[in-house]
Amino acid sequence: MTTHTPKILVADDDQALSRTLSWILRENGYDVVAIPGGEHLFEHLAADKFDLLLLDIMMPKVDGLQLLQRVKTDPRYRDLPVLMISSMPPEEATVRSLGLGASDFIPKPFRVRELLARVRAHMKVGRELHEAKAEVRSRTEMLDILHEVTSSLKPDEIFQILVRRVAQALRISRCSIILATPHESTGTVVAAYENPKLQSLGIDLRRYPELRHALESGEVVLVQDVASDPLYEDVRTEWEGQGRDLPCRSAIAMRFSLKDQPAGVFFLRSTSEDPPLTAADVQFAEQVITAAVAALEKAYDLESAVTGQEKLRHLAETDPLTNTYNRRALTEKLEQEMDRAARYATLLTCMMIDIDNFKQINDTHGHLVGDVILRQLAALLKREQRSPDVVARYGGEEFVVLLPETSITESRNFAERILKRVASYDFGEPGTPVHVTISIGLASYPNEKVTDGNSLLQLADNHLYRAKSEGRNRFRD
Known part of the structure; x- marks a missing residue:
């Protein structure tokens, strides 16, 4: 009795990536057919029976998402697992792909072990669905x-x-x-x-x-x-x-x-x-x-897997002390917000926040109290944030808040409110309050000095330095 070799169709205009992908899959026991782009995708689907389709989203001659929609609305291929691959921002691409019926989304550049795990998982689901349907087709x-x-x-x-x-x-x-x-x-x-x-x-x-x-x-x-x-x-x-x-x-x-x-x-x-x-x-x-x-x-x-995946993602992008985004996650969020602001011609404000005299607080009250203050400040910032805002620990006693679609006037009002909230809050352990103030640097995009996320952070940091040098417990923009 012959064993069925799973067959995968790869549609990607990047020939170097397509060759690499095909080689990896063949080395792992799959039969692979690679086509340059998606113009002839349906001809190949009609000519042979495939167990999985790997489809690029962004191709020069045809839109991968439109092809996905056609595949999923065609009764012949409705149950074919489709894995979308793209260099688009993962959040946007995932939402659009899954919304059109894709089984999964794999960002470029892909990690080989993750790619193979996802291929195996969706092959298994597709195979089990096929077997279940075959078993009861007569009823x-x-x-x-x-x-x-x-x-x-x-x-x-x-x-x-x-x-x-x-x-x-x-x-x-x-x-x-x-x-x-x-x-x-x-x-x-x-x-x-x-x-x-x-x-x-x-x-x-x-x-x-x-x-x-x-x-x-x-x-x-x-x-x-x-x-x-x-x-x-x-x-x-x-x-x-x-x-x-x-x-x-x-x-x-x-x-x-x-x-x-x-x-x-x-x-x-x-x-x-x-x-x-x-x-x-x-x-x-x-x-x-x-x-x-x-x-x-x-x-x-x-x-359980989704819950576990969400927990792993949360751990990977969260600062364990303050439960805010960590620096790596901030970099990703900032890149996404910069792209969105440029695409839709909207404003983006970055707040760089630093606790004044934090070394002196640590030396006087101890590092454990310092950690408590960091957690309390993070909680205060998260209470004040709107749903689209991003709060992240940048490092040490520094935090960054991203304010999408926020004007200069609105960001100044927000900074003023944060300064007052912090100055009036009882930080530290119960019974032994610690007076805390912060300094804030504001920077907004678009700005002739801002070309990317790093330059926006640098400009906010420069304005934070001004706030510090001019007396602390204030903001500068």
């Missing part, structure tokens, strides 16, 4: 459900899809998913067909004998007549004592597991107006939940 209803489930990336969305599609397929009015583990007395309803807005309702499992039995035994519970089944003997007495009608006619309770651990119950009920549930319905529900578990596990893995 139209199942295919429709799975297609909708696997198109969703969030667990709560998958839960909602399952209860809606299964209830509709079985023509029942009540279908829900309850998260709980064996021997717990409470559970959480995360989705209910009869109430789509309900997403996190706590319930007392002691009132649901079918749920308890399914959770504790792992057996599928099929009750075809709630009015006579002995499982409901105790709760029927309770319902009668409360003058309540039977809440359902028949029921199915089916435990499901995630990562081989019991996670909850798939709960189906029919009312007197619905057809009663049968063994055939059990079989259908089992097939659905078994197939959906794989999608749910991927969704939870992705959720």
Whole structure:
């Protein structure tokens, strides 16, 4: 039996990069077809079957994003994983690419290990999606459900899809998913067909004998007549004592597991107006939940991966002492804001802030108190910032604040307010306040002295030096 070699199509006008990329991928066991640019992309897609497309965004003769949009709107290639590559600013390119349906974005210059990891991950997702679809292609209803489930990336969305599609397929009015583990007395309803807005309702499992039995035994519970089944003997007495009608006619309770651990119950009920549930319905529900578990596990893995990736990114760009952006992140943010200000002809102001006599504060009160003051000043600056502003620790006792779309007058008012806030704030440890003042240098773009981010910082630093030399506790621009 022959083994399928994954085939990748590379569309990039940079021939040197394309050759390097192709060599790396071939060395790692992939079959690669490289084309110069994207003019003939669809001819190649139609002529062969590819497992992945690597597509450059910025090419001289054709727009990579427009090609991506055409690929994703063509039913033949809708499920083809597409990884966009570009030297555009990562934030802007990622948002635009993912918004058009790309699987991922890789910035140039790329790191080889990261590139290969992303290629492997999306190959795996694409392959699993293909296998799942092939397995259920003969069952139209199942295919429709799975297609909708696997198109969703969030667990709560998958839960909602399952209860809606299964209830509709079985023509029942009540279908829900309850998260709980064996021997717990409470559970959480995360989705209910009869109430789509309900997403996190706590319930007392002691009132649901079918749920308890399914959770504790792992057996599928099929009750075809709630009015006579002995499982409901105790709760029927309770319902009668409360003058309540039977809440359902028949029921199915089916435990499901995630990562081989019991996670909850798939709960189906029919009312007197619905057809009663049968063994055939059990079989259908089992097939659905078994197939959906794989999608749910991927969704939870992705959720964890995204959370982990966000944490790593936060650690990489955050100053650990002050929880503001660090200098490396500031450099990236400044470059992005300079590009945006130049592109849209808007203003950008940079504030360079330095704590006055900070060495004397450290010598007098100790470095631990100095660290406390740095954290307190950072927190004060973050409280005063607007959502588009950037607060970063530049180094030592220096901070930088970027103020996009802010005029000279507005930045002066902001600097004046910060000076007053700092001068009136009780810095240091409780009971032993330390009087702190700051000096500020302001610089704005556009300015004939500013050509890039470094020159903007240098100009702000020059104005900070003036503020220091003229007496401190003031700003200069």
